[in-house]
Amino acid sequence: KMKLVLNAWLISMMQGIAESAQLAKTLGFTPDQLWSALEGGPLAAPYVKVKLDAIASEQFAPQMQLAHALKDARLALSLAEPHTMPGLDNIAELWQQAADAGYAGQDLSAVYQWLSTSAKA
Numbered sequence: 001k002m003k004l005v006l007n008a009w010l011i012s013m014m015q016g017i018a019e020s021a022q023l024a025k026t027l028g029f030t031p032d033q034l035w036s037a038l039e040g041g042p043l044a045a046p047y048v049k050v051k052l053d054a055i056a057s058e059q060f061a062p063q064m065q066l067a068h069a070l071k072d073a074r075l076a077l078s079l080a081e082p083h084t085m086p087g088l089d090n091i092a093e094l095w096q097q098a099a100d101a102g103y104a105g106q107d108l109s110a111v112y113q114w115l116s117t118s119a120k121a
Helices: 002-026 031-038 046-057 066-080 086-103 108-117
Strands: none
Touching: 002 031, 002 046, 002 066, 002 086, 002 108, 031 046, 046 108, 066 086, 066 108, 086 108
16 A cells, blocks of 8 residues: 555656656756756655656656556545545546557656647647
């Protein structure tokens, strides 16, 4: 059960990394520049570095497939009842769209690429 708790946190963290990297790109910064701003501070988790490297190289070989992360998100949501987890619920909906768009077998960090291709019209 603790693994599920940790995966829920990891999933939320990955969405934050993807969105922050997307905003950084929009504002003219690279993933390496984002990491440089984080490095040495309290937000500089090794996991963040690994995922920013994947984003920078656009190499999304699965460490944890998006489909598996989505399964864990849905399981966490069902086990959390009667409590709500609106952030994780929204991520699960978004990641389902990414999976449906062909990213299910890639690493969960590929959600960044999906966000890049599904910009607002």
